Amino acid sequence: MSWEIVIGLETHAQLTTASKIFSGASTAFGAPPNTQASAVDLALPGVLPVLNRGAVERAIRFGLAVEGEIAAVSVFARKNYFYPDLPKGYQISQYERPVVSGGRVAIVVEGAEKVVQLTRAHLEEDAGKSLHEDFHGMTGIDLNRAGTPLLEIVTEPDMRSAAEAVAYARALHALVRWIGICDGNMQEGSFRCDANVSVRRSGDPLGTRCEIKNLNSFRFLEKAIEFEARRQIAVLEDGGRISQETRLFDPERGETRTLRTKEEAHDYRYFPDPDLLPLEISGAWIEAVRRSMPALPQELREKFRERYSLTPYDAALLTESREKAAFFEAALAATRATPKVAANWVNGEMAALLNLCEGDFSAPGVEPAELARLLDLVADATLSAKAAKEALHAMADGEGSADEIVARRGLKQISDAGAIEAAVAGVVAANPKLVADYRAGREKAFNALVGKVMGATQGKANPAQVNEVLRRLLSSS
């Protein structure tokens, strides 16, 4: 019997508030150590936490986006443990009563859609950083990050492959950016995943899981899960048992290793934080947030599939980011081209162009209306697809509008029947051998003749017309 891999993810998304979750200090990344740590973040004697309303608002946005249940009353709890970069000796988190329960995230893997169920999402504060380099035999503590608001998003064990886990992580990453609650910057640690991985024989109950901590890239997530699943399968096939533990992924060796075993696990002694009142969220607040929400990727995917007849794959690609989807819709609205053609251009040439210059759809360099104009020119056969691509790159380089570039570079397709007829007739007359080959049944010769016509017209002849005229002339004489 084959092995099944079972994966659940816990993701920490850093929220985009300007100040920390329980203090007024700034959350900006990269400041000199401890310059963004207030008395509250340093946990001086006597200080108290005050909840940042903006962090709660973002949790509500998330709850609405995943169609989870937003708790009317949730509770902040203290998670107690000692660590030098945890200044209070406890982390303020949510335990028994999280702000969001349930919810779901749709993913597309190999063209098929799948829904990953969420268990919960809760608000908590980040810890500081321990700096082990630069301090001879000592550890430096930077508390700039301490108190940064996080939303921890926990899934059910719903994923069955590293590819599904990555698809989920990507979809979640796109979603939190889409609704503006997280900048998604993985290098800066704004979005990081812990993966719970177990394996079982198909049909068996869930196996013992191991948690792999702090995976801060999609590639590491994939590699770590793949390695961990192979490791567990090897242990089990050798007749061994998996022990529940927390593991770390070593990207250089591409393997996971034990961080702490179950026996070494902390007893966090959670209890409700008496410094904070229960968090009450009114229906009116939720409604106000709902009204401020953008259309969600899932809604747009449905619209793209149903109204524009796009494939799930195309729709998923178009909704990678809010900016990309908006770009597509704006371009489509301004062009006569079909949705499929527009989707191909946005997902294809535009995406490739942005990829080339390491940009994205938030600053695409080409306005949707300009792409629309190009697509119109292709649609009415003024431009060939090839010429349109050239024009697009030129537009991105700032050479001017589509029409200017087409005129300046002489990209206009020749669709004049007389001109094409003359060019084809010229090529037929000048290439008797190819004509003979074609008539002898060699289809390749036809393509060669088309190539000659295109060469004679500097590639500007309308290929459909060339084909048609050439076939007519070859068969008639």
Add this chain to the structure above:
Amino acid sequence: MYRKTVAELSRQLAAREISSVELTRSYLERIERLNGTLNAFITVDPEKSLAQARAADERIARGDAAALTGIPIAHKDLFCAKGWLTTCGSKMLASWVSPYDAHVIERFNAAGAVILGKTNMDEFAMGSSNENSFFGPVRNPWDLNAVPGGSSGGSATAVAARLAPAATGTDTGGSIRQPASFTGTCGLRPTYGRVSRYGMVAFASSLDQGGAIAANAEDLAYVLEVMAGFDARDSTCLDRPKEVYRTALARPVKGLRIGMPREYFSQDLAEDVAQPILEAVESFRRLGCETVEVALPNQRLAVPVYYVLAPAEASSNLSRFDGVRYGHRAADYADLLDMYRKTRAEGFGAEVKRRILIGTYVLSHGYYDSYYLQAQRLRRLIARDFAEAFKRCDLIVGPAAPSVAFDLGAKRDDPVQMYLDDLYTIPINLAGLPGLSIPCGFGGRGRPVGLQIVGNYFDESRMLMAAHAFQQATDWHKRTPPAFT
């Protein structure tokens, strides 16, 4: 000058009959002379105090003085005051200078009051005798062999011996009222949420409340008016309309219904305490108050409930004292864990360690439900008792402590006996209610007895009004310890 009340001093300062500098100096001299015996203060800093006094005098001269401008106030050493040592009576913070002001200190500063010094206390406010201080025990001015009570023992002794006209304290389980009772002073613990806890080093966050100790009810009104007020930095602080407690004092008490809990007048109460308390009740009757018997059936649960919840919160609150960022750090250690162990073993005293252990235990996996959660449920029952009682009365009276001040060392080796000393005060903290203690006579060996007056939520005005009426009719609050008169 030191015999005068806050109210009298306020009037004299405003009339410029005395200056704040003179007044502050006279207290500083008295502290200098007597603190060696009493050990009420951990820190005095004449330079800082006199600078504030000079500023107060200028402010009075400009004519924009407030009621407390120029009045020296002593502060329990867990209120953070910028530039002042704030030790919490602990080796852990023995050399920690606060870089910021507590909300309470900000308010006193804004009112132009003078910080007279920082008073001794049981370490991190854990104790009922002030014997748990790293800086040594505080003596009771009525009898140097007696404890002053705790944990605000330094503040109580300072006021009783007139080393300060008034002092701040904090009350988590009786830490203002019990020492006030033991030292013949007046101590008020306001409603939970009335005074900001920002900058008041936490013992048990859901029970801690800042309050004051003074010579009479009127002085408490003066001080509370400054201390109380909304502070957005404390999420449990309530935004209430400002009250002028001083003007409430003179209202008539006739017709007030005084509740007498059956459980507070049981055989547990020492005879020498019961007598003055019953006489005080008689005084209220003579003032036209009506007495009604009320029941607080769950009060017997209060001490065990408290000794689950308070240590639970404390065990977490005190985790920040880890030697990493400030405070004591062990000199030699092998690694991080060893640093934590040695730092905390050296930095905390026995009672603090005991409570951290209890608190850690009751929050541990497998024990949380049967201890912490169960205690929370019982806490609600205790609070409900009071809600029922207040349907039938306006104020509740009873003893503040089951006995008069005991001798130094008498309970040092018996923590449970020590815990039971807060039998009558703890229920009020669990319910979040306001309570005050005023002197009402003397018990065995001439040691003071305190009458506790408990009000409904935010009913401090009525409590102070009743206490003031009592003090207009009696003179217990004017008695001073003979050796420190």
